[in-house]
Amino acid sequence: MRSEQVEPTEQACNQALVAVRDSLYVIGGKWKLPIIIALVQANGPVRFRELQRLLETITPKVLSKELKDLELNEFITRTVYDTTPVTVEYQVTDYSKTLGNVLFELREWGMQHRTRLKAATRARREKASAQ
Template identity: 60%
Template sequence: METDSKIHNTQACKVSVLAVKDALYVLNGKWKLPLILVLSEGPQRFNEIQRTLGDITPKILAKELRDLEQNDFVERKVFATTPVTVTYELTPYSKSLDRVLDELRDWGLQHRQRIMKAEPK
């Protein structure tokens, strides 16, 4: 009986590891989550996003936006104006990350406070 429980726990662990690896594969890197947070304020143009994020290069920003678009988190909209206007906005699917981002933000705030308290003065 103990062996069955151990096998079940090992299988459940493998499934959990694969699920986390999948999530990290899609959201990996320094910029994807901050980019999603920036776009949570509403549709924005490329230069607005870059200005808000700060030290991201145009090449990296373009790549990150493409990756998020391929994974259905961001939609690129092109408007037939002169000159052409392009905006980026979050898709309805991106809302599936709301709880994750809230928890990550809360944990980050707690962690920062903990580290600040631990620093020698």
């Protein structure tokens, strides 16, 4: 199904472009994926400060903003416990696993591309020094 090649209309292309951009937006930026990875690796709920420690160099302002975005996109849940002072726990959702295929393809293509470019620059260097 995915390999069929129809002539794409401009309409369809624009719709596709919007969808692709949506995806790029929600996983883009410096911290979205590192946060998700940290939460996955924690394999359980993680509190705000602990998350900050796991990510080492993130500032609280940025962490706070990114967590809000991730929550809006339903990649994580935020649970507030009525202690004093409050305890807040973050956790990845099952929905975040739907990113699996996307991330798989991005990773595969990225690895392939890196080796390809490396080979290309090596070839250029050798050609240059052979002259």
